[in-house]
Amino acid sequence: MVYFLLVVFGLLSFTSSQISHQYHFINIRKNWTEAQRFCREMYTDLASVNNEDEMNRLFITITDNSYDVYAGLYRGEVFRWHWTLPDSVYNEKTFQNWEKNQPDKNNNEGCAAMDNNGKWFSDSCDTQRQFVCFNATKTYILIEKNKSWREAQEFCRTFHTDLVNVRTSSENQDVKNTAKKDVWIGLFKDPWLWSDQRNSSFRFWNSSQLSNNRRDRDCVTVMVNQTGQWNDVECNTTQPFICHGDLKSQSTTKPATTDTEGGHRSTQPTQILTTGAEQATTDTEGGHRSTQPTQILTTGAEQDNLILVRENLTWTEAVTYCRKHHVDLVSIHSEELQNRAARKAIQASTSHVWLGLRYTCRFNFWFWIKNREAGCYQNWAPGHGPHGYEECGLSGAMESTGGHRWVGRPESERLNFICQICTNAF
Structure with a gap:
């Protein structure tokens, strides 16, 4: 861990x-x-x-x-x-x-x-x-x-x-x-x-x-x-x-860039699925990766501050990726942000998507890694969260379908994930 x-x-x-x-x-x-x-x-x-x-x-x-x-x-x-x-x-x-x-x-x-x-x-x-x-x-x-x-x-x-x-x-x-x-x-x-x-x-x-x-x-x-x-x-x-070594704390905002084939940087997402009038490249069949290693999905003209990454990574790798290319794994502190994250999660190729939510077994509580706080807004599935089943090695994920509730999952699982990106909204 x-x-x-x-x-x-x-x-x-x-x-x-x-x-x-x-x-x-x-x-x-x-x-x-x-x-x-x-x-x-x-x-x-x-x-x-x-x-x-x-x-x-x-x-x-x-x-x-x-x-x-x-x-x-x-x-x-x-x-x-x-x-x-x-x-x-x-x-x-x-x-x-x-x-x-x-x-x-x-x-x-x-x-x-x-x-x-x-x-x-x-x-x-x-x-x-x-x-x-x-x-x-x-x-x-x-x-x-x-x-x-x-x-x-x-x-x-x-x-x-x-x-x-x-x-x-x-x-x-x-x-x-x-x-x-x-x-x-x-x-x-x-x-x-x-x-x-x-x-x-x-x-x-x-x-x-x-x-x-x-x-x-x-x-x-x-x-x-x-x-x-x-x-x-x-x-x-x-x-x-x-x-x-230890994962370093990332205090600086990362540009919304991705890695392309050969390790070079691109200022645009590898693959984008949009809604609205403007069309863009769609994802490959079955959610599989194309010749480029990262697939990113967003909605509209990238006017919001969330982005779904359809790459199957562990929770720690997802943190690394979001901090490297964007800001961080998403932290959800309101119903409005929950709804926007849910719209991203629907397009995932895994049953759940990682959130920036972590459980500390030393002090026995859940917290958001972006601001190190527990937060007031909650949307836990029954049997999960502060009053549910908890053990060391759990991190927070959202259901991709249904009620898009939060659950604790072993951080070694490989899931899609939602990053926050830098926009004028923050």
């Missing part, structure tokens, strides 16, 4: 230090640079990953497997050495035990091994040799099978903890005594960097892509059909992406 920085009647306040690493799947196709800009504006940055647990949490946020998904890793210009564990720093101040003239600074051989004298040397990661794993109790295990460096790492991560990381002279001696021959250790060299400048050495490459050194593929995607393994792609490819 995403926790907002809220001040409701002066009672509620959260700080980012209380929030663990949060991932957010953004189901809008952008190139890598546009995705990075979006994440930095709306959250913290494109996603970085420190370990397998975080990788698993990132992967399960992906709810649409139509496209691979951008993460925050990109190719830099300088090759750097890394230990495989995120808490094992490699630099000029840490323990090193290279052979003479090693590592060769003019050679980008990417993996390190230890010889029978305990000295380190760099070699091609594809070389087949034995290796040393370690487990949680820092026990060293010699694996007497010849494998490439990455095959060795996968074996160690599957059956133990990882390839051995050597941080002190004492550890180096213990590994030497365990191996007594040339073995892989958990030190590798690559040019990849994280967008948020995090010093994470975690890598999860798809093995079929490891030999690909094309310099036009400088960005990384999570492969949705390969259990989250990574692939390098051209950065101008348009794909969904993963952000991390």
Whole structure:
């Protein structure tokens, strides 16, 4: 769940230090640079990953497997050495035990091994040799099978903890005594960097892509059909992406623009359904998306301040979209505004549409996110709202048909939604 920085009647306040690493799947196709800009504006940055647990949490946020998904890793210009564990720093101040003239600074051989004298040397990661794993109790295990460096790492991560990381002279001696021959250790060299400048050495490459050194593929995607393994792609490819961090409070009004194919901006909605004398393009059959990723419906000559977005997003993604392109998810404080929102909802392709209504389980009440107030006007369905069924993780939605009453829905559901736009009416 995403926790907002809220001040409701002066009672509620959260700080980012209380929030663990949060991932957010953004189901809008952008190139890598546009995705990075979006994440930095709306959250913290494109996603970085420190370990397998975080990788698993990132992967399960992906709810649409139509496209691979951008993460925050990109190719830099300088090759750097890394230990495989995120808490094992490699630099000029840490323990090193290279052979003479090693590592060769003019050679980008990417993996390190230890010889029978305990000295380190760099070699091609594809070389087949034995290796040393370690487990949680820092026990060293010699694996007497010849494998490439990455095959060795996968074996160690599957059956133990990882390839051995050597941080002190004492550890180096213990590994030497365990191996007594040339073995892989958990030190590798690559040019990849994280967008948020995090010093994470975690890598999860798809093995079929490891030999690909094309310099036009400088960005990384999570492969949705390969259990989250990574692939390098051209950065101008348009794909969904993963952000991390808290959703930022958006105080500035966003212009009523949409994303078009290729991630470019347009000052007009992608598709508009109008009523009245002036005709415009109609929606595709069955509410499905056309070649452009966002469909927006409005009435009249856009004289009111509401707009229906026929994109199936979670509640948090809907908040992100409205704040990015318009003002916010709609807040309803009067019968007149309720009626206008209901006229939009009729045209939705989902049974309900998201509203800017949120439940806080900490203080046990519903509030509108735009002004942080509970509001006086209400149109709750029986069994919902302040006197109905409530639990953490609920957000407010309106029925698309019938009485257009409000209900609490799990915020992970994917629904159409209504944004408020900036007009002279406000």
